[in-house]
Amino acid sequence: MSRRLRAVALLLLVSACGSGNFSAPRELENACAIVSQRPTYLRAMKATERKWGIPVNVQMATFYQESKFIGNARTPYRFVLGVIPMGRQSSAYGYAQALDATWDEYRREQNRWGAKRDRIQDATDFMGWYMDKSTSVLGISKQDATSQYLAYHEGRTGYARGSYRAKPWLMRVSTEVGARSTTYRQQLMSCRKL
DSSP, X not given: OOHHHHHHHHHHHHHHHHOOOOSOOSOTTOHHHHHHHXXXXXXXXXXXXXXXXXXXXXXXXXXXXXXXXXXXXXXOEEEETTXXXXXESOSOBTTTTBOHHHXXXXXXXXXXXXXXXXXXXXXXXXXXXXXXXXXXXXXXOTTOXXXXXXXXXXXXXXXXXXXXXXXXXHHHHHHHHHHHHHHHHHHHHXXXXX
16 A cells, blocks of 8 residues: 555544534434434433433433534524624534533533533533532522523523523523423433433
8 A cells, every 4th residue: 555545544534533423313302212323422411410410301401402412503693784794692512502601610610621512421511510500509409400491591690680581482492491301301211211
């Protein structure tokens, strides 16, 4: 094999190792199908449940709402006059849609400098860390997906102020997250994944 051919083969191998599968799993309405297709998700979420006490179904429902399980999800662009792009709506990125500042706080507090928002193990740990703090600071039950989501979306200060009450659309979405969490829990129990 020539040197050039070996170099190209090595380059292709290295680039294949670096690329992640950021596409959403099929059948997002079925928790058993999700974890069957992506077993690494379940392993990561169970590790987070053991470490932080946040149930797998609460994590799954939040990931569904935030990113539809798309690892490199970003917020849409804002446009001026409908055509001139002015940057993204926020710095939210990854499975958990973590903002830059909150992600940096997590990495600093947990000494996880190599953590990446588009890696499911890191995203679940971040979510567990954030929701555990919401329990400590705000007294929200770790099983209460609706309230955990409101605190996750609004931030703990916004939740404490009740800013979500002025947002009927967010109240509706948080109720949907709670219902999805219950559905996911029942599904995971039926396929013996909990």
